[in-house]
Amino acid sequence: IRRGSRCSTAKAFIRPVRLRKNLHVALNSHVTRLLINPITMQAYGVEFFRNGKRHSVFARKEVILSAGAINSPQILMLSGIGPEEHLSKFKIPVLKNLRVGENLQDHVAMGGLTFLVDKPIAIVQDRFEAFAMTMKYVVSGKGPMTTLGGVEGYAFMNTYLGNRSWPDIQFHMAPASINSDAGRRVRKVLGLTDQLYNTVYKPIANEDAWTIMPLLLRPRSRGWVRLRSKNPFHYPAINANY
Known part of the structure; x- marks a missing residue:
């Protein structure tokens, strides 16, 4: 970084x-x-x-x-x-x-565990397009736009199914959702069908949300x-x- x-x-x-x-x-x-x-x-x-x-x-x-x-x-x-x-x-x-x-x-992950939050603290596309926020990033390299891919926290844990000597599950935590960009890019990258997107994610377009993504570290x-x-x-x- x-x-x-x-x-x-x-x-x-x-x-x-x-x-x-x-x-x-x-x-x-x-x-x-x-x-x-x-x-x-x-x-x-x-x-x-x-x-x-x-x-x-x-x-x-x-x-x-x-x-x-x-x-x-x-x-x-x-x-x-x-x-x-x-x-x-x-x-x-x-x-x-x-x-x-x-x-x-492969490092398999499951996305979509998304929860709405009631404070304006998440990554929202429309909010990021504000001129003041953009200039803060360009001039000083600071501000919300410095968030890399949205991920702000990681966690590693052992489950009873794995070897206790090392973690077998990882969590990515991000103040965002698949629909934080109002369906412009992320849904296409992930290959979401129109039916899934319109049913689950379209109703929360540009809403403040929080997502946790579990990943498998020791696949069989x-x-x-x-x-x-x-x-x-x-x-x-x-x-x-x-």
Whole structure:
């Protein structure tokens, strides 16, 4: 967080060292596979596309794969590391038969536990559009507009169903509701049907409300990430297996 707004990893870590001679950041580059020596099984480079052209870069030391929970297994499988049966289906040479992409765990949440409050303390779209409030945020980085996503409190707890050594439930608490923006954006992001929205949330449009959202921290469900094809530009197949 910086001056009341989210601070990206680019601003926090890359921008301060962007002038280093040993740092080069390639924008708009799509990694297609790792370059791996099939004898030593050591990664020695990366293949990527940029502006429609294929490029290869080679490492003198290490190659670090950090493409997230979805694209990391996709890149590994495209590089020949993954379930042998799955890779063989796409005629990808198998370098190492491993259960890559077979342990997907999702942070499941349930929204909609909303309660009305009788004081003007919640996030309401019409109230946020006031000029004075906007200028306070722009000039000083302060005020209600600094609330990140509406969440103002967290709680972690153990239930009798989980291991007592660590929490298995998390709560997000926010002075807002799904309809705090009068149905302009949030309902679309969450994919609410018109019937559900009109029945439950439309009647409380722009009302002061408070919401608590429980999240599952230790899901038992294990999903998977798999290739749709050997084309690195195709999105992978994702199954959370709830």
